[in-house]
Amino acid sequence: MKNVAALAGVGIKTVSRVMNGEANVSAATTARVNEAAAQLNYELDVHAGNLKRLDRRSRTLGLLVGSVANPFSGAMHRAVEDAAIERGIAVFASSMDDNPERERLSVTAFLRRRVDGLILTTATSSQGYLLPEQSHGTPLVFVDRAPVGIDADAVVSDNAIGAATATRHLIEHGHRNIAYVGDSHALQTARERRRGFQEEIGRAGIPTGDIAQLEDLHSEEAAFEAVTRLVAGEHPPTAIFSSQNLVTVGAIRALRRLGLQHRIALVGFDDVELSDLLEPAITVVAQNPRRIGELAIERMFARLDGDHSAPSTIVVPTTLIVRGSGEIRPS
Amino acid sequence: MKNVAALAGVGIKTVSRVMNGEANVSAATTARVNEAAAQLNYELDVHAGNLKRLDRRSRTLGLLVGSVANPFSGAMHRAVEDAAIERGIAVFASSMDDNPERERLSVTAFLRRRVDGLILTTATSSQGYLLPEQSHGTPLVFVDRAPVGIDADAVVSDNAIGAATATRHLIEHGHRNIAYVGDSHALQTARERRRGFQEEIGRAGIPTGDIAQLEDLHSEEAAFEAVTRLVAGEHPPTAIFSSQNLVTVGAIRALRRLGLQHRIALVGFDDVELSDLLEPAITVVAQNPRRIGELAIERMFARLDGDHSAPSTIVVPTTLIVRGSGEIRPS
DNA sequence: GACGAACTTGACATCGTTGTCACGGATCGG
DNA sequence: CCGATCCGTGACAACGATGTCAAGTTCGTC
Numbered sequence: 001m002k003n004v005a006a007l008a009g010v011g012i013k014t015v016s017r018v019m020n021g022e023a024n025v026s027a028a029t030t031a032r033v034n035e036a037a038a039q040l041n042y043e044l045d046v047h048a049g050n051l052k053r054l055d056r057r058s059r060t061l062g063l064l065v066g067s068v069a070n071p072f073s074g075a076m077h078r079a080v081e082d083a084a085i086e087r088g089i090a091v092f093a094s095s096m097d098d099n100p101e102r103e104r105l106s107v108t109a110f111l112r113r114r115v116d117g118l119i120l121t122t123a124t125s126s127q128g129y130l131l132p133e134q135s136h137g138t139p140l141v142f143v144d145r146a147p148v149g150i151d152a153d154a155v156v157s158d159n160a161i162g163a164a165t166a167t168r169h170l171i172e173h174g175h176r177n178i179a180y181v182g183d184s185h186a187l188q189t190a191r192e193r194r195r196g197f198q199e200e201i202g203r204a205g206i207p208t209g210d211i212a213q214l215e216d217l218h219s220e221e222a223a224f225e226a227v228t229r230l231v232a233g234e235h236p237p238t239a240i241f242s243s244q245n246l247v248t249v250g251a252i253r254a255l256r257r258l259g260l261q262h263r264i265a266l267v268g269f270d271d272v273e274l275s276d277l278l279e280p281a282i283t284v285v286a287q288n289p290r291r292i293g294e295l296a297i298e299r300m301f302a303r304l305d306g307d308h309s310a311p312s313t314i315v316v317p318t319t320l321i322v323r324g325s326g327e328i329r330p331s
Numbered sequence: 332m333k334n335v336a337a338l339a340g341v342g343i344k345t346v347s348r349v350m351n352g353e354a355n356v357s358a359a360t361t362a363r364v365n366e367a368a369a370q371l372n373y374e375l376d377v378h379a380g381n382l383k384r385l386d387r388r389s390r391t392l393g394l395l396v397g398s399v400a401n402p403f404s405g406a407m408h409r410a411v412e413d414a415a416i417e418r419g420i421a422v423f424a425s426s427m428d429d430n431p432e433r434e435r436l437s438v439t440a441f442l443r444r445r446v447d448g449l450i451l452t453t454a455t456s457s458q459g460y461l462l463p464e465q466s467h468g469t470p471l472v473f474v475d476r477a478p479v480g481i482d483a484d485a486v487v488s489d490n491a492i493g494a495a496t497a498t499r500h501l502i503e504h505g506h507r508n509i510a511y512v513g514d515s516h517a518l519q520t521a522r523e524r525r526r527g528f529q530e531e532i533g534r535a536g537i538p539t540g541d542i543a544q545l546e547d548l549h550s551e552e553a554a555f556e557a558v559t560r561l562v563a564g565e566h567p568p569t570a571i572f573s574s575q576n577l578v579t580v581g582a583i584r585a586l587r588r589l590g591l592q593h594r595i596a597l598v599g600f601d602d603v604e605l606s607d608l609l610e611p612a613i614t615v616v617a618q619n620p621r622r623i624g625e626l627a628i629e630r631m632f633a634r635l636d637g638d639h640s641a642p643s644t645i646v647v648p649t650t651l652i653v654r655g656s657g658e659i660r661p662s
Numbered sequence: 663g664a665c666g667a668a669c670t671t672g673a674c675a676t677c678g679t680t681g682t683c684a685c686g687g688a689t690c691g692g
Numbered sequence: 693c694c695g696a697t698c699c700g701t702g703a704c705a706a707c708g709a710t711g712t713c714a715a716g717t718t719c720g721t722c
Contacts, residue, residue, distance in 0.1 A: 001678060002678080011701065011702040012678090012680095012702085013679095013680080013701075013702055013703080013704095014700085014702070016679065016680060017680095017701090020680085024698090024699060024700060024701090025700070025701085026699090041463035041467070044679085045445055045678060046444055047378035047382075047389070047444065047445060047678090048382055048677075048678035048679045048680090048707090049678075049679045050378065050680095050707085051378075051379055051677095051678080051679065051680085051707040052678090052681065052705095052706060052707045053679080058444075067409060068409050068424070069405040071400070071604075073405075074399055074401070074402070074404075074405045075400050077424070078426060081399060081424070081426060085433075085436065085437070088440065090423050090425070090440045090441070092421050092422065092423055093408070093412070093422065093424040094412060094416070094421070095412055095413075105416065106416070109416075109419065110421070111374045112374050112375050112376065112377050113377055113389075113391065113421060114376055133372070249605065252605075252608065253608070272605065273580075273604050273605065274580065274605040274609070277583065277584070278605070278608055278609065279610050341671080341672080342672040342673075343672085343708090343709080344671075344710080345670085345672070347709065347710060348671090348710095350709095354669095355669060355670060356670070357670065357671090360670080360671085375709085378708090379707075379709040379710090381709085381710095382676085382677040382679090382709065383676060383677045383709060383710040384677085384709080384710060384711085385711075
């Protein structure tokens with residue numbers, strides 16, 4: 001900046017004014033400064049400015065997701081980024097892999113860089129460790145999973161309702177021996193989906209002792225193995241509810257490997273690309289990750305703009321998409 | 332930091348030393364400082380430190396991809412992030428949507444934040460605008476597409492070779508009327524893939540006048556429309572080579588809609604999730620986005636660690652995955 | 663026991679920018 | 693035509709950290 005000032009023959013403060021588009025700089029001076037800046041390829045250093053600036057905003061957000069390689073996270077990320085870029089805000093993205101340690105590591109990395117706010121999916125059992133940061137004024141918006149041990153904004157899917165809808169759909173098609181195949185019990189979303197499943201099973205008067213409930217399947221491969229064993233067992237289910245997209249894909253692969261895809265019904269939680277073209281096509285309870293991202297960033301901006309109302313949790317509805325696999329009747 | 336120093340009863344420089352894990356601080360002092368820091372929930376401010384630090388490293392990278400919602404970008408991103416997190420480096424991610432303007436916007440946003448390096452997929456016709464930044468010492472690694480107008484490291488797929496392999500595969504299965512269905516001609520990768528296709532067609536002695544070459548299909552919908560019109564035309568191809576994953580999905584949907592998926596062969600460039608379970612399963616030339624990301628970040632770290640050798644372009648091989656759709660013979 | 667080396671510590675300038683304030687000149691209303 | 697206001701501008705301190713350097717302390721060796 002000093003160099004630009006020297007080249008333009010003005011004070012550094014004037015350069016600062018021009019670079020920030022402040023008023024009350026003559027057109028001639030503005031032109032001279034801009035020319036000098038262009039000649040020297042000068043770019044403002046936002047961080048140096050932040051040091052002295054009163055609002056201390058880095059115009060940077062931290063986004064923590066399960067994995068940036070997961071399509072659900074990708075859609076959310078994209079929505080966040082689209083809104084952020086319009087306000088000149090850059091987004092740090094990080095994957096925590098449902099690993100509490102990695103979550104803490106990423107959050108620390110974000111905080112060290114003085115992000116203006118955090119949008120996060122968490123894997124820790126409690127997010128109380130963020131309390132000091134929150135009271136220090138950093139807005140937090142939790143996505144996908146509601147926070148524990150801290151009161152903050154959240155945007156989540158209607159996990160229990162969606163799971164119940166999927167389960168009811170199977171029950172309405174005549175099933176009573178429905179297996180639950182799901183992700184880690186440590187995850188709040190997985191627990192909620194299981195709860196929705198169980199409650200619906202209960203409402204239908206089906207004894208829970210009769211049904212298999214498999215948990216802690218954290219990858220496609222694990223789900224494949226588990227479902228393979230399940231349907232080859234002695235009391236195989238006539239229908240399966242899978243509570244997460246990787247698990248759904250594992251289940252699809254297992255059923256097809258055994259040639260059972262037309263005999264055992266399947267409803268998945270969360271949509272999967274191309275699943276509408278399979279034979280049978282997969283009935284799912286679709287989430288709306290893009291919408292979750294949109295609402296989260298909207299909430300974030302409201303907070304950054306001074307909204308001090310009580311934290312709220314927004315529930316984004318899921319949608320049952322009937323395609324075939326969920327309408328198979330028990331044989 | 333001042334507060335921590337005061338609470339611990341030491342000078343700020345000592346706090347700085349403890350927080351940065353420097354040697355030559357007594358155990359007792361270290362403990363006192365750490366305790367004070369914990370009590371005040373103090374986190375280092377990397378940007379303030381950068382101002383004075385000699386290396387001026389923000390320990391931050393900028394990653395520009397087509398879209399963070401695209402699985403190809405997601406896999407690349409994940410590989411970059413995994414390596415970065417180990418070095419305590421945070422990653423800004425941004426989508427440029429093959430929009431040159433958005434590319435410039437994102438790059439500016441990154442540079443303003445003084446990233447230590449840029450890993451980028453570009454949409455501009457020339458990246459010469461990065462020359463000053465490069466000579467200023469910021470390492471650049473281009474991914475997916477080789478740079479134009481600037482000499483820098485790059486990691487790309489063997490686009491022409493892969494396309495030729497796919498085309499040869501179709502020719503070997505008896506096809507001579509093979510359509511090319513591809514993305515925007517403005518994209519270097521799309522041009523390369525088309526070149527590979529054309530050269531292979533030429534090698535087989537097939538007159539180019541006979542074959543349809545559709546371009547500028549930038550979404551699944553556009554590809555769907557184009558393929559629908561193509562195969563309904565008066566001289567429909569017996570095989571299709573689609574040069575990008577969204578285009579492939581559009582083509583799949585079009586063929587199935589018309590019930591032609593078992594009559595017209597299809598080979599896609601870039602793999603698509605679940606495409607192995609379709610009927611027929613889709614034969615593809617798979618890229619290796621994770622590997623591209625790994626090599627790119629490796630290159631980046633080498634540069635940051637002082638490697639001043641001449642820029643190189645690493646070509647990551649593609650793999651033909653035979654699944655069914657590409658082995659349909661002409662009727 | 664003395665002397666130098668090694669260790670521990672803090673004062674202070676400084677990084678690039680913005681907030682504050684003050685100054686001089688132009689403009690305006692009566 | 694004069695005083696009041698407004699506009700354009702720059703000098704300077706300060707933001708939170710680190711580099712430099714010097715001072716005080718401890719330790720080891722002959």
